[in-house]
Amino acid sequence: MRVLVTGATGQVGSEIVRLLEERAESRVRGRLEVVAAGREVMDLTSRDSVVSAICAAEPDVVFHPGAWTSVDACEAEPDRAFLVNALGTRHVAEGARLVSAHVVYFSTDYVFDGASPRPYNEWDATNPLSVYGRSKLAGESELDPGSTIVRTSWVVGTQGHNMAKTVLKAAREREGPLRVVEDQRGSPTEASDLAAKAVSLGLSRRPGLFHVTNQGDTTWYGFARAVLRAAGLDEARVEPIATSELDPPRAAPRPANSVLDNAALRLSGEQLLPHWESSVARLVRALQ
Numbered sequence: 001m002r003v004l005v006t007g008a009t010g011q012v013g014s015e016i017v018r019l020l021e022e023r024a025e026s027r028v029r030g031r032l033e034v035v036a037a038g039r040e041v042m043d044l045t046s047r048d049s050v051v052s053a054i055c056a057a058e059p060d061v062v063f064h065p066g067a068w069t070s071v072d073a074c075e076a077e078p079d080r081a082f083l084v085n086a087l088g089t090r091h092v093a094e095g096a097r098l099v100s101a102h103v104v105y106f107s108t109d110y111v112f113d114g115a116s117p118r119p120y121n122e123w124d125a126t127n128p129l130s131v132y133g134r135s136k137l138a139g140e141s142e143l144d145p146g147s148t149i150v151r152t153s154w155v156v157g158t159q160g161h162n163m164a165k166t167v168l169k170a171a172r173e174r175e176g177p178l179r180v181v182e183d184q185r186g187s188p189t190e191a192s193d194l195a196a197k198a199v200s201l202g203l204s205r206r207p208g209l210f211h212v213t214n215q216g217d218t219t220w221y222g223f224a225r226a227v228l229r230a231a232g233l234d235e236a237r238v239e240p241i242a243t244s245e246l247d248p249p250r251a252a253p254r255p256a257n258s259v260l261d262n263a264a265l266r267l268s269g270e271q272l273l274p275h276w277e278s279s280v281a282r283l284v285r286a287l288q
């Protein structure tokens with residue numbers, strides 16, 4: 001089996017590549033081959049680049065976490081957001097169709113508006129508040145029926161930028177209180193936990209939409225406290241603020257509640273991901 005991964009340098013892509021390469025090594029040589037397609041070999045904005053890279057690799061499965069994920073920057077450049085996240089996904093779907101590859105697309109909790117008082121399941125109506133959320137939802141609509149869609153939230157891992165690293169850096173470099181928003185609720189999701197479930201769904205060519213997050217939920221304030229606690233630092237330094245108090249204010253509105261009920265996994269009897277707190281504690285140890 002040959003597997004191609006887009007966005008292979010990102011938080012999620014790099015974990016998928018790592019996991020698949022570990023599996024490839026533990027198998028009989030040549031039975032699982034991994035093509036880590038970074039931007040230099042596959043530019044999502046170019047139909048030619050994407051289609052020719054996929055046709056050259058002839059993968060059985062394409063994992064597609066590649067995306068423009070700068071949520072606030074997307075507000076100022078909606079064309080670029082839709083070019084990478086929506087049209088780029090059309091290019092991936094076209095290339096995959098030509099070689100009969102199964103596609104696993106990664107989407108976001110930001111497809112919801114956050115007005116619901118309860119967690120969102122896979123059948124709840126979407127209503128993205130931001131350009132990023134709209135462009136990722138548009139990407140979902142580009143996929144052939146039978147593809148896998150993995151919606152996740154609040155990803156943190158060892159690679160790339162994320163809130164766990166931001167909190168640790170701020171705690172070490174700054175004096176005084178760390179002010180973190182308390183009016184956004186979601187489920188932090190550790191990248192290697194997410195990658196393991198996505199790989200399992202993808203290699204079995206499981207069709208349909210799945211919410212895949214670590215279990216439990218919190219606010220960014222609760223998350224920041226947990227990160228400092230796990231690092232053995234003083235969590236009392238974290239002070240809660242409202243999103244409206246952020247200075248400077250963020251360009252993109254965020255949903256107040258974007259907790260994802262992993263209903264499709266749960267109702268299928270699939271094992272759910274661990275609680276976010278244990279996975280984030282493991283991540284913090286790895287980051288230290």
Ligand SMILES: NC(=O)c1ccc[n+]([C@@H]2O[C@H](COP(=O)([O-])OP(=O)(O)OC[C@H]3O[C@@H](n4cnc5c(N)ncnc54)[C@H](OP(=O)(O)O)[C@@H]3O)[C@@H](O)[C@H]2O)c1
Nearest residue numbers: 007009010011012043044065066067069106108152154155
């Ligand atoms: N991070 C989160 O909290 C979160 C939450 C919900 C859903 N998701 C979704 O999960 C997926 C993975 O997120 P992530 O955190 O791993 O994102 P990430 O760390 O920002 O990685 C994105 C990857 O896409 C690549 N990329 C961007 N533009 C490209 C282009 N034009 N051509 C080719 N590659 C391009 C990036 O390459 P460069 O390094 O060269 O820019 C990078 O490798 C995304 O689809 C995202 O929408 C993420």
